[in-house]
Amino acid sequence: MGTGTPIPLDTPEARLIIKSVFPGLGDDFTISSKCDEDYNCVAWGFNNSHQYWWPGPKGSGCYWPPGIPPNEKLETFILLFEDQFVERSASREREEGFDKVAIYAANGKSKHVARLWLEDPTWMSKLGPKQDIHHHSLEALEGRYYGSVAQIMKRKRRTRGGPAFTFSS
């Protein structure tokens, strides 16, 4: 166990399930991880793959930073990222020297976060408790599940070519 052939992640079956929910993706995406409920899209936005960042009730096992209001409002999520990303951005395009995060929302409530690191070729999304995917456009995930992109945040990479920044929780 553990030393055998790795289980293929990007299987036709897995792609079919994802495409059925996000038809906008078409075939223009790749699956880059197995399903893992230990972390979610917000944690992945901070390059964290061992915590589930969401304002959950007591006993939920979720992590939410102290000092940030425990609600799902878009303004709260912007506040959360402003701690690290500093500024809001109007552009969805790649900008030299900047990491980016896109917050999806519906009816004023945050639903999903996608990230664009300098070294990543495309946007990356952790789909709830399921897989990570690479996708070329933010619009591909817009729809009934995640609503639409409500805010882009950007943060200047401190050391060019260095590792992606991590949030210290």
Next chain:
Amino acid sequence: MAKAAVRRRQSRTGPYSHRPSRTTQLFRKPPVAEISKRFPATVPIEPGTWSSRVAAEQAVTIRALIAQWREETKFTSSVEDIIFHPAYQRVMAKGKAALNCIFQDLEQNGGFWFWALQNITEQDPVLPEHCIKAAKEAWLAWGREHQYL
């Protein structure tokens, strides 16, 4: 007739009218604590009986609701959307009858069952520092200890 009416009125307003009548005492609703003492949560169900058929039918309904909930929230991050999903709420409303199915599903597939389990069992074995994985293990240990697994 008039005398009988007076007697009836006197009996209603007499010195003992503040006491509950014998009928009221017989049919009063017992307090919740008394009910749970008289009818413990886990009543053994004899196989092949009407009760076992009802329990089996209920388990089928609960598993169908769980499947619906999983299907409709499979890519959702929002804890609020997950635990307030109508199918999840219907499972929770089944109360202790749903515990076996919930623990089996938690063991096999994980998921945000903490809210239903807290509300049904009125217990919370999860510590504030627990992550999702540790919270799941804490509930599974509780389930095994109380013979739901």
